[in-house]
Amino acid sequence: MGVSLVEKNVSPDFWRGKRVLLTGHTGFKGSWLSLWLQSMGSTLRGIAIEPSTTPALFDVAHVAEGMEHRVVDIRDFAAIKAQMQEFQPEIVIHLAAQPLVLYSYQEPIETYATNVMGTIHVLEASRRAGSVKVLINVTTDKCYENHEWVWGYRENEPMGGYDPYSSSKGCSELVTSAYRCSFFERAGIGLASARAGNVIGGGDWSVDRLIPDILRALEADMPLIIRSPRAVRPWQHVLEPLSGYLMLAEALYAERQKYSSAWNFGPDDEDAKPVQWVVEKVTGKWGSNTFSIQSSGKNQHEANCLKLDISKAKSQLGWKPTWNLDQALEKVVAWHKNWLSGSDMRSLCEQQIAAYQSDVKASNISIDENIYELSTNP
Numbered sequence: 001m002g003v004s005l006v007e008k009n010v011s012p013d014f015w016r017g018k019r020v021l022l023t024g025h026t027g028f029k030g031s032w033l034s035l036w037l038q039s040m041g042s043t044l045r046g047i048a049i050e051p052s053t054t055p056a057l058f059d060v061a062h063v064a065e066g067m068e069h070r071v072v073d074i075r076d077f078a079a080i081k082a083q084m085q086e087f088q089p090e091i092v093i094h095l096a097a098q099p100l101v102l103y104s105y106q107e108p109i110e111t112y113a114t115n116v117m118g119t120i121h122v123l124e125a126s127r128r129a130g131s132v133k134v135l136i137n138v139t140t141d142k143c144y145e146n147h148e149w150v151w152g153y154r155e156n157e158p159m160g161g162y163d164p165y166s167s168s169k170g171c172s173e174l175v176t177s178a179y180r181c182s183f184f185e186r187a188g189i190g191l192a193s194a195r196a197g198n199v200i201g202g203g204d205w206s207v208d209r210l211i212p213d214i215l216r217a218l219e220a221d222m223p224l225i226i227r228s229p230r231a232v233r234p235w236q237h238v239l240e241p242l243s244g245y246l247m248l249a250e251a252l253y254a255e256r257q258k259y260s261s262a263w264n265f266g267p268d269d270e271d272a273k274p275v276q277w278v279v280e281k282v283t284g285k286w287g288s289n290t291f292s293i294q295s296s297g298k299n300q301h302e303a304n305c306l307k308l309d310i311s312k313a314k315s316q317l318g319w320k321p322t323w324n325l326d327q328a329l330e331k332v333v334a335w336h337k338n339w340l341s342g343s344d345m346r347s348l349c350e351q352q353i354a355a356y357q358s359d360v361k362a363s364n365i366s367i368d369e370n371i372y373e374l375s376t377n378p
């Protein structure tokens with residue numbers, strides 16, 4: 001039995017009845033987060049453009065059924081302002097973005113317009129709404145100036161970005177910082193940014209992302225074409241950073257000034273793994289032995305080594321990774337096989353969310369037991 005059990009977990013009691021506005025709710029992370037918030041009883045409105053893939057998790061899991069779904073372009077400030085005025089959210093979580101590195105080389109103007117001006121529109125509309133207490137801007141691990149070194153980036157390191165996507169997210173961070181100093185601090189609104197690693201999970205059908213590419217190749221029994229087999233990325237299940245965003249919003253709500261800053265939510269260091277390792281694990285779990293890999297050979301520049309230091313979230317928020325990469329890949333393969341066999345995917349997502357929360361709880365108890373052991377056996 002543990003002593004002084006302080007659970008570090010998302011608190012459904014906190015979220016019940018809260019008015020939450022989510023941008024990007026039709027996307028991969030947004031759909032999972034919408035389902036999680038719905039399961040806790042939040043009053044939820046999402047603003048985004050329609051899903052960009054077919055199939056899309058938003059449709060497959062019937063996400064719109066438990067929330068107010070609004071189709072709005074974040075490049076249209078008047079429309080965003082009208083949504084905020086009408087809905088009067090207390091908490092805003094900003095996920096909407098053009099999130100793909102390769103596409104950003106093809107469409108840099110669209111990428112900057114969405115990721116930089118779009119963020120400014122959300123921040124400006126939030127401060128004018130008069131109801132917002134907490135805003136979280138979701139950026140990325142790629143916002144850091146990348147030195148290709150082996151250490152994880154810390155929150156106080158410089159912003160950068162070689163490609164338009166990474167740089168647009170670095171810009172979004174700088175905008176957030178300026179809005180915090182110029183407006184939000186004075187208005188008593190908590191404003192944080194969140195930088196996560198490469199997220200994986202069931203229901204991602206994006207182009208040029210590793211897990212969707214592997215699953216498409218496995219389904220079609222075709223060779224997999226990959227860009228950079230040796231590139232190292234901080235992989236994590238989508239529920240990991242989402243739990244971080246939710247815990248951060250709860251902390252900000254309680255103490256706005258203390259938590260208004262930037263936060264990394266990455267995996268433990270051993271789960272920053274090369275692309276090739278992930279490919280082999282997924283194909284093993286899928287049960288394929290006819291799989292072959294080809295290198296694409298025509299690579300745009302992408303970072304080779306990228307890791308996040310998560311000491312701050314661990315020590316100040318009590319957040320920590322729960323599912324390691326192997327468990328995360330297990331969940332992804334199980335999700336996808338269920339989808340192929342026609343299961344109810346909304347219910348499967350809800351089961352995985354519940355399983356995640358119960359695993360967080362179990363890992364908190366085991367940490368607490370270790371503390372107890374130490375304190376009783378000096």
Ligand SMILES: NC(=O)c1ccc[n+]([C@@H]2O[C@H](COP(=O)([O-])OP(=O)(O)OC[C@H]3O[C@@H](n4cnc5c(N)ncnc54)[C@H](O)[C@@H]3O)[C@@H](O)[C@H]2O)c1
Binds near residue numbers: 025197199
């Ligand atoms: N998936 C990852 O590995 C990863 C890693 C780090 C950070 N992120 C960040 O997390 C967020 C969500 O990413 P995702 O993987 O769910 O991407 P996604 O492409 O699945 O979803 C993007 C969402 O943004 C919306 N959107 C795009 N352009 C818009 C516009 N002009 N107006 C309104 N809505 C618009 C889309 O409709 C969708 O709802 C993004 O900010 C992304 O940069 C993702």
